[in-house]
Amino acid sequence: MRIRPFEALRPQKGTEKDVASVPYDVLNTVEAIELSKGNPKSFLHIVRPEIDLPLDTNIYSDAVYNKLAENFKSFIADEVLVKEGTPCLYVYKQKMGEHEQSGIVTCCNVEDYENDLILRHEKTRQDKEDDRTRHVETIKANTGPVFLTYKEQDAIDTVVGKIEKTEPLFDFVAADGIGHTVWKVVNTSELVFLFEAVPVFYVADGHHRSAAAARAGAQAKVNNPNHTGEEEYNWYEAVVFPANQLKILPYNRTVKDLNGLSSEEFFSKVKENFNVVEGTSPEPACANSMSMYLDGEWYGLSWADAPEDDPVEALDVSYLTTNLLAPILGVGDMRTTKRVDFVGGIRGTKELENRVDSGEWAVAFSMYEVSVDQMMAIADAGCIMPPKSTWFEPKLRSGLLVHSIK
Numbered sequence: 001m002r003i004r005p006f007e008a009l010r011p012q013k014g015t016e017k018d019v020a021s022v023p024y025d026v027l028n029t030v031e032a033i034e035l036s037k038g039n040p041k042s043f044l045h046i047v048r049p050e051i052d053l054p055l056d057t058n059i060y061s062d063a064v065y066n067k068l069a070e071n072f073k074s075f076i077a078d079e080v081l082v083k084e085g086t087p088c089l090y091v092y093k094q095k096m097g098e099h100e101q102s103g104i105v106t107c108c109n110v111e112d113y114e115n116d117l118i119l120r121h122e123k124t125r126q127d128k129e130d131d132r133t134r135h136v137e138t139i140k141a142n143t144g145p146v147f148l149t150y151k152e153q154d155a156i157d158t159v160v161g162k163i164e165k166t167e168p169l170f171d172f173v174a175a176d177g178i179g180h181t182v183w184k185v186v187n188t189s190e191l192v193f194l195f196e197a198v199p200v201f202y203v204a205d206g207h208h209r210s211a212a213a214a215r216a217g218a219q220a221k222v223n224n225p226n227h228t229g230e231e232e233y234n235w236y237e238a239v240v241f242p243a244n245q246l247k248i249l250p251y252n253r254t255v256k257d258l259n260g261l262s263s264e265e266f267f268s269k270v271k272e273n274f275n276v277v278e279g280t281s282p283e284p285a286c287a288n289s290m291s292m293y294l295d296g297e298w299y300g301l302s303w304a305d306a307p308e309d310d311p312v313e314a315l316d317v318s319y320l321t322t323n324l325l326a327p328i329l330g331v332g333d334m335r336t337t338k339r340v341d342f343v344g345g346i347r348g349t350k351e352l353e354n355r356v357d358s359g360e361w362a363v364a365f366s367m368y369e370v371s372v373d374q375m376m377a378i379a380d381a382g383c384i385m386p387p388k389s390t391w392f393e394p395k396l397r398s399g400l401l402v403h404s405i406k
Contacts, residue, residue, distance in 0.1 A: 043399025
């Protein structure tokens with residue numbers, strides 16, 4: 001695979017904790033306002049610029065993108081972000097509890113994405129893809145790196161291990177307790193060479209950012225009569241991690257209503273397709289099982305092994321949709337329905353209980369996590385996962401390293 005060093009825009013050393021923010025898509029506007037309160041350097045002012053506008057502002061309105069341009073210009077003028085001065089790669093290590101993962105911050109080529117050398121496992125929503133494309137085009141920069149993975153290579157691990165023994169550029173623990181350490185790599189030729197042996201990358205998290213980068217690059221190519229292929233818009237920022245280091249949490253589901261059924265009628269229909277055990281743990285212990293929260297009680301649902309010849313149908317979330325959500329609860333397209341909400345596993349099963357106990361949601365399902373191998377097998381087969389199947393944790397911080405496509 002092709003990777004390329006870049007001249008990053010980054011916080012000045014010592015300010016990185018103030019600047020770095022969670023990704024734009026893990027919180028809503030109200031949460032972003034609260035998280036950025038009293039911190040004018042927070043990168044949430046860039047990735048969620050609507051926080052600086054009236055609360056009822058449409059997040060896709062011209063006013064939001066105008067505010068984005070204003071905020072980004074201010075960040076540069078006030079040296080909240082400064083230019084590195086030389087093209088570099090970076091090693092980015094994250095620590096969450098006992099879990100650690102180390103990736104390379106780099107630029108990947110738009111053509112490799114378009115030619116399916118960077119494989120996807122999810123579809124994108126048009127409104128979100130349009131938003132992130134306009135975001136890139138407004139400030140001519142990739143503000144949030146795409147989270148990629150690859151099948152691990154011992155030689156790359158060895159080089160990364162040596163780099164991690166040197167003095168870091170950034171090293172801090174965020175408010176959520178997750179540690180972030182970044183090393184600058186000036187001598188980049190060895191890593192660039194070693195990645196040539198990697199056959200493909202996989203998008204782990206950031207399908208909308210990938211699609212947006214490709215669209216912005218394609219449009220910039222059209223607009224440039226002197227296009228050569230070497231321009232920065234042909235590249236977009238990513239962090240590439242070895243697959244054996246990644247941690248996937250479950251992506252749980254809540255459903256708004258029981259499709260006109262009483263609890264007794266619903267429960268009876270569930271028993272037709274599942275083995276049901278009362279009083280089980282809120283977290284399923286293995287694949288081919290899930291936990292269901294209904295009327296203040298947890299139930300264990302299990303089934304025989306799914307067909308192995310179809311990697312998508314073998315997923316627990318597929319089984320749930322095919323055998324319960326669609327036929328019993330009458331849920332339609334999972335990508336557009338408003339009757340289902342998706343709850344990242346990082347929020348815990350208590351969040352599911354609270355939602356159902358509040359009366360706003362009728363039933364919740366706690367899932368077993370998808371494996372990285374399952375995700376890669378689906379991407380290799382050219383298939384698409386059901387929406388919201390994987391929740392990668394820890395999340396990459398935005399604002400630590402920004403790629404300008406000017």
